Amino acid sequence: MPRVLIADDDPVMRMLLTAVVDNDPALELVGAAEDAPQAVELARQHGPDVVLLDVEMPGGGGPHAAREIKRLSPTTRVLALSAHATGEQRDAMETAGADGYVVKGTPPAEVAKALRGH
Numbered sequence: 001m002p003r004v005l006i007a008d009d010d011p012v013m014r015m016l017l018t019a020v021v022d023n024d025p026a027l028e029l030v031g032a033a034e035d036a037p038q039a040v041e042l043a044r045q046h047g048p049d050v051v052l053l054d055v056e057m058p059g060g061g062g063p064h065a066a067r068e069i070k071r072l073s074p075t076t077r078v079l080a081l082s083a084h085a086t087g088e089q090r091d092a093m094e095t096a097g098a099d100g101y102v103v104k105g106t107p108p109a110e111v112a113k114a115l116r117g118h
Contacts, residue, residue: 004115005048006032007039007065008081009057013104017052017081017111024112034058036065043069048076050115052102055082055089062089066096079114 004027006017014032021029030046033039036059043051051069055062066078079100080093090101102114 001026001028002049002116003028003030003046005030005039005042005046005051007034007036007042007051007057007062008032008054009034010054013054020108020111021115023108024116026116027112036060036062039065040068040072043076044072047073050077050079050117052079052081052111052115053093053098055080055084055093062098063092063096066093066098070097077117 004021006014008014018029018032021027030048031042033042036057039053053062053065062080069076069078077099079102080098081102082089083104102111
């Protein structure tokens with residue numbers, strides 16, 4: 001069962017993503033962060049299998065957090081989360097080591113599928 005960490009500075013988005021994970025019996029939520037430093041710290045504490053990481057967050061943003069999480073645990077899958085499907089943000093996350101990309105507005109079942117690694 002993949003252990004999931006969610007990181008998004010928008011409290012409503014965190015709540016919705018938490019519900020997606022909680023409603024999927026094949027996923028386990030281990031934490032929810034509101035900024036990049038907290039995402040890195042929670043990843044260090046809980047060792048998630050996958051992190052769903054907002055691209056634009058306080059404290060260095062998604063690229064900074066992705067680099068640090070990958071440095072701490074190279075096997076942790078990092079999925080970037082953004083409102084934009086293409087562009088500089090996506091490129092920055094790929095350069096930082098993100099393993100995939102989820103666009104905000106993706107149906108919940110597809111988000112859960114991405115978190116499960118399918």
